[in-house]
Amino acid sequence: NERHLVSPGCRLSKTTVYRFLNERKLMKQAAHPIDRRKFEAELPNDLWQSDVMHGPHVMHEGRLKKTYLIAFLDDHSRLIPYAAFYFSEAVPWYLDALERAITTRGLPRKLYVDNGSAFRSHHLETVTASLGIALLHARPYTPEGKGKIERFFRSVRSMFLADAPPIDSIEALNQAFGQWLQGTYHERRHSATGQSPFERFTANLHCIRSAPANVKDHFRKMARRRVANDRTITLEGNLYEAPVELIGKQIELLYHPHDLQRVEARYQQKSYGLLHRVNTALNCRIKRDRNSQLELHSSCETGELL
Numbered sequence: 001n002e003r004h005l006v007s008p009g010c011r012l013s014k015t016t017v018y019r020f021l022n023e024r025k026l027m028k029q030a031a032h033p034i035d036r037r038k039f040e041a042e043l044p045n046d047l048w049q050s051d052v053m054h055g056p057h058v059m060h061e062g063r064l065k066k067t068y069l070i071a072f073l074d075d076h077s078r079l080i081p082y083a084a085f086y087f088s089e090a091v092p093w094y095l096d097a098l099e100r101a102i103t104t105r106g107l108p109r110k111l112y113v114d115n116g117s118a119f120r121s122h123h124l125e126t127v128t129a130s131l132g133i134a135l136l137h138a139r140p141y142t143p144e145g146k147g148k149i150e151r152f153f154r155s156v157r158s159m160f161l162a163d164a165p166p167i168d169s170i171e172a173l174n175q176a177f178g179q180w181l182q183g184t185y186h187e188r189r190h191s192a193t194g195q196s197p198f199e200r201f202t203a204n205l206h207c208i209r210s211a212p213a214n215v216k217d218h219f220r221k222m223a224r225r226r227v228a229n230d231r232t233i234t235l236e237g238n239l240y241e242a243p244v245e246l247i248g249k250q251i252e253l254l255y256h257p258h259d260l261q262r263v264e265a266r267y268q269q270k271s272y273g274l275l276h277r278v279n280t281a282l283n284c285r286i287k288r289d290r291n292s293q294l295e296l297h298s299s300c301e302t303g304e305l306l
Contacts, residue, residue: 040075040076041074041075041076042076043076043204043207044074044076044077044079044200044201044204044205044207044208045074045076045105045106045107045108045109045207045208045209046075046076046108046109046110047074047075047076047108047109047110047111047112048072048073048074048075048081048101048108048110048111048112049072049073049075049112049113049146049148049149050070050071050072050073050098050111050112050113050119050149051071051113051114051146051149051150051153052068052069052070052071052089052094052116052118053068053069053071053153053156053157054066054068054069055067055068055069055085055161055173056161056167056173058167058168058169058170058172058173059168059169060087060169060170065087066087067085067086067087067170067173068085068086068087068088068089068093069083069084069085069086069153069156069177070083070084070085070086070089070093070094070097071083071097071149071152071153072097072098072101073148073149073152074105074108074197074201075112075148076200076201077193077195077197077198077200077201078148078152078190078192078193078197078200079105079186079197079198079200079201080152080181080185080186080197081101081102081104081105081108082097082098082100082101082104082105083097083177083181084097084100084174084177084178085170085173085174085177086170087170089116089118090117090118091117091118091121091123091124092257094118094119094124095123095124095127095219098111098124098127098219099215099216099219102131102211102215103211103215105201105208106208106209106210106211107131107132107133107209107210107211108133109133109134109209110133110134110135110136111128111133111134111135111136112136112137112138112146113135113136113137113138114137114138114146115137115138115140119137120137123221123222126221126222127218127219130218131212131215131218152185155185156177159180159184159185160176160177160180164176185197186198216256217254219256220254220255220256220264221254221255221256221257222252222253222254223235223252223253223255224250224251224252224253225250225251225253226248226249226250226251227242227246227247227248227249227250227251228247229247229248231243231244231246231247232278233251233253233275235253235255235260235263236255236257236260238260238277239277239278240263240275240276240277240278241275241276241277241278242265242272242275243265243272246265246267246272249267251265251266251267251272252265252266252267253265253266253275254266261277262274263275
C-alpha cells in the first residue's frame, strides 16, 4: 500500500500474497529438509518415551486443582509401563512415576525425554546413571521424535477423558484411568504393529531386565559435603557426625529427602554406612580420648553419670 502497488480499498488475503511471492521466488528459501525416518525399537524395554500431558481439574482440599499425566511408553510394543495423574510435574513426582514404571515393567535401556526442567534435573541424571539407563533428550523444536507418546496422549483425550463420567478426586481419576489403560488400551490391536501392546510386549519377556531389589536406593538424592574438623556435616538443616577417617575429605551423601534419618556416606566409591545425627546435649556429656574412643563422664549440670 505504501508503494501504491495495490488499488485503494483492495484487500489481499495472506494466502494470495504468499502464493504470488512464492511463484516469483521472492520468499526466503527454506533450509534443506531434514532427513526424518520412522524408527521402532527392536525389543521391549530397548527404549521408553516419556512426557507429561496437562490433565483435567479435580477437587482437592475444597478447590479445583489442575492435574498432570506423567507417562512412559515402550517404543517397541506401545505398552505403557506406568502412567498416572499427579498434581505436579516437578522432579519428585516424575521420579515417583519412573520408580513405579521400573518396578512394574523392568529396566529400560534408554529413556527418551523432552527438555523440560524435570527432564534436565541433576537428580534424574544421577538416577538413570545409577541404574544403567541411557538418558536421551529430544532436539528442541522437533516434536516428531516423540510421535508415539503424543499419539497415546491423543487417545487419552479422545477415548478416556472424552467419555469419562464426572470425577471428583485424583484418586477416582487414577482408578478409572488404570481400568481404561489395562482393559482397553493394552488389549486393543494397535494399527501400527498389528498386535495389542500387551501381546507384543510379553512376546519377548526373556529380554526384560528386572528391577534390582534395592531399586529405591538408586532414587536417592546425592549431595557433596566436606567433613569439618569436628567430624560434622550439615545436610538439609540437620547436623550429622561422620567417621574420623573422613575428616577434611569431600564425601557424597545419599539420602531420601523424606527420610533424613537414613543418610549414607560414601567416599571414593566406598560406603561408610549410615550417619548419625549429632545430639548436642549428649555431646556435652561425652568426651573422646586420643584414639577417638567414647568415654562417659558426669553431666555438665547435674553431675549424674550417663
